[in-house]
Amino acid sequence: MTEMGFTVNTLVNMTEQELEDVITTILETYQVELLVGEKYGIKSAIRAEKKHKEEEIERQRLELLSKSPRTCKHDEIGLGVVKESRRENTLILSDSVAPISALNLNTKEPILCHSQVRTSALLSLSEHSSDSEDRRPGKKKQKRKRPQEPGEEGEDRPREHPFIVTEPGELARGKKNGLDYLFDLYEQCGRFLQEVQYLSKERGEKCPMKVNNQVFRHAKHAGASYINKPKMRHYVHCYALHCLNVEHSNHLRKIYKDQGENVGAWRQACYFPLIEMARECGWDIEGMFNRNEKLRIWYVPTRLRQLCHLEKSKECE
Secondary structure (H helix, E strand, C coil), X not given: CCCCCCCHHHHHCCCHHHXXXXXXXXXXXXXXXXXXXXXXXXXXXXXXXXXXXXXXXXHHHHHHHHHCHXXXXXXXXXXXXXXXXXXXXXXXXXXXXXXXXXXXXXXXXXXXXXXXXXXXXXXXXXXXXXXXXXXXXXXXXXXXXXXXXXXXXXXCCCCCCCECXXXXXXXXXXCCECHHHHHHHHHHHHHHHHHHHHHHHHHCCCCCCCCCHHHHHHHHHCCCCCCCHHXXXXXXXXXXXXXXXHHHHHHHHHHHHHCCCCHHHHHHHCHHHHHHHHHHCCCCHHHHHHXXXXXXXXXXXXXXXXHHHHHHHHHHC
16 A cells, blocks of 8 residues: 555545545555455554544644633634634625625715626635645645644634624624724734744744745734634735725725625625726736735735736727
């Protein structure tokens, strides 16, 4: 099995049918014969190793919880809101397919944007965080299975409460967070980036110019575990609209709040004003970010690039 490239981690994550296929392949490739007991012995050994790993993970998790009462408290909060988060995510996915009301940049009145029909397909696709950083599909679920080691960026983190659409200066209700709090998280990321840059210069290391994984790890070490990469990448275009045209951003927030829309619908609507801005700038979306003092430290979202490219292609046609 080692000669064929299989590792222990690969084998323990296989299904019974996949293991059967592996054993069959070995028999055909190396022309060997295994007794019935030997075949079951391989499967039994893999199950035993899988059970051992699960017990080790549980033991390490209990040790972390016993050392950190704060982590335990956050875990209890996370269990309470996970169902609500899933329900809101379902609403977000359904809203991404339905037509979304955008705003006219001149009159600031809700209109049906001419690009909504063409871009609805892209809006319903899964969004990647950044095309400047490598993504490894399949890693996310694996992270949920292993414990969170000190200094690592795992998924076993305190879960953040869902957001609701609020007007500027408005406090959120109950355990939810408002949009002012969301935008403040981006300001905090900027300060953490400055700290990382200072430490990198002190050590003589390469200095990051944008918010990357190193910044998120530093934020976590500093106690800001509520700042994580998936959430910050998810709403970065909303923050971009807030930085580029705060008046239009505030008006959009008010309209969606008055309509009782959830945060997913508001998030999708934030794309269209940015597309219009990119159109006016000759589709130089990268330049729009780099010319803004607060936005230059953030990667341009892949989804926003796709939408701008789609609209540019339609104009050329």
